[in-house]
Amino acid sequence: MKNNYTNNPGELALESQLRAAKVRLRAGFSAMREHPSRIAASALYATLLVLFLGNYPVFLGLGPLAASLTAPLIWICVPPLALVLYFLLVMFSATPRHARELSHDMYGPD
Numbered sequence: 001m002k003n004n005y006t007n008n009p010g011e012l013a014l015e016s017q018l019r020a021a022k023v024r025l026r027a028g029f030s031a032m033r034e035h036p037s038r039i040a041a042s043a044l045y046a047t048l049l050v051l052f053l054g055n056y057p058v059f060l061g062l063g064p065l066a067a068s069l070t071a072p073l074i075w076i077c078v079p080p081l082a083l084v085l086y087f088l089l090v091m092f093s094a095t096p097r098h099a100r101e102l103s104h105d106m107y108g109p110d
Contacts, residue, residue: 021091028094038093042086049082 032038052059056074057067 024091024094025087028090028092031094045086045089049079053078 028038032042053074056062056070056078057064060070062070
């Protein structure tokens with residue numbers, strides 16, 4: 001059984017940040033039920049991603065040879081990055097206004 005208690009401030013800070021990220025992500029997805037515009041924004045994001053993946057040579061101005069050489073890189077890198085960006089946007093949408101400033105005020109100057 002893993003001991004969840006630590007005295008390392010770095011580990012405690014990381015654990016707190018991860019816990020806060022999970023809470024905000026959950027809150028962001030919950031808020032989608034209350035705000036249909038967020039569902040529409042998610043659908044627009046997915047549509048734009050699909051359009052980009054289908055037509056990236058045109059958007060990036062690549063010729064046929066460059067498009068065929070970059071295709072594996074695009075298909076390996078872009079979808080995971082787009083998913084991470086989507087989760088960050090959902091988390092950001094659930095963050096209360098001025099939360100970062102309040103957090104800095106609580107901890108004081110660096």
